[in-house]
Amino acid sequence: MEFFRKENEEPSPEFVLSKDDITGDDDGLMKVKMSCGHATDPGVLSGWCRSLLDQGHLKFHCPANVDGNKCGEEWSYQEVRRNASLSETEQRNFEEKLAMFAAKFYHNFKECPNCKSFVERRDLKNLRVVCILCHSLKGETFEFCWQCLKPWKGTGAPSERCDNEGCKNQSLEVLANCKLKDLPGSEIKSCPSIRACPTCGRLIEHMEKCKYVNCPQCHVEFCFACLETARNCQASKSGAWFKFCAKSLAPRQAEIPVWSQK
Ligand SMILES: [Zn+2]
Ligand SMILES: [Zn+2]
Ligand SMILES: [Zn+2]
Ligand SMILES: [Zn+2]
Ligand SMILES: [Zn+2]
Known part of the structure; x- marks a missing residue:
């Protein structure tokens, strides 16, 4: 089932010959094109987004100058991760910060x-x-x-x-009463169809092909079956997108996880 790997579903970055719309530099090198149409150097992009994070922003936006104003178009974290070619360490760093801010805020x-x-x-x-x-x-x-x-x-x-x-706590009611489902094409049966994100507590319904789900609120990918982060679940048993986890299937959640900074 290797071909179902999520990484393959992500489009690859599109490079264009253009000036850098963030710095204004025109060095004749290829730039990565963003969803808003502006282009920049991957290193410039990661620097800009890191500075936004350091200032406590939860969302990324385009700072390119358009007739004296900022473009301001929002970029998803997934887009930034792909186009800035973040290293594994940088990704981890970005994700930890995003998760911490989102969880604290919500x-x-x-x-x-x-x-x-x-x-x-x-x-x-x-x-x-x-x-x-x-x-x-x-x-x-x-x-x-x-x-x-x-x-x-x-x-x-x-x-x-x-x-x-x-x-009463609406979220707990939903968790207590949600349907159980067999994850499609998977060994995992009778799994609660709705989970509270183990990092930030946001309720998420399982719609994916595999057991790993990306939380739209804190951006931490977690396993719907064992409720570990996708990283931990994969580390204890790799290549198991459609198979049992190393840990057993987590029962219905009876409380909403509260962010704890480890
Ligand atoms: Zn833009
Ligand atoms: Zn008031
Ligand atoms: Zn009340
Ligand atoms: Zn979350
Ligand atoms: Zn798992």
Whole structure:
């Protein structure tokens, strides 16, 4: 089944003879063409994207000058990885940073149902959250429940229990009730069809051909069967895209993984 390797599904970079749209250099060398149409040197590209990451950006965009403005077109991480010809170490470095930012952001922030601004929750066990912006913008105290996003009802602060009717963790409900499926063409049977990403907690439905799935939120590729990162799963048993993992099939998840920095 080697020919099903995911790497083969990725298109190869397209090189064109052009000036460098990021630096403006015209050295007569080939440049890699990006999805927005601009072209640059792979080294320049990786340098630019690394500087974005270092400044805490989660997304990559094109800085090419278009009539005095930035092109601004977004590039996916997959596109950057391919066109910047990142080495294995650089990829790992990029992916760790992306994962860390995404996980931190999605775990600790939610949109306030009243003023729609992002509110940070410092205490991950506390469901009762006060929106600071509601207070400073409207002068009113607005508290809501982190889980059901309804105005807060209940006692105690901090509180792990909300008194709103039907308040439950939607994601856990989905995980508890999702269908089991046999992964197509695979030895893996009765696998939950929806998993929470082991790195950032985002729910993902299995749509791939093989057991490895790329999380759209934190970009970490993980194994749908054993829930290890694809890298670890492959390291313990290589070439097993459609076969059992070294570890056994992980049962339905009963909690959402919380990012931990190892
Ligand atoms: Zn561009
Ligand atoms: Zn608010
Ligand atoms: Zn609630
Ligand atoms: Zn993720
Ligand atoms: Zn696995």
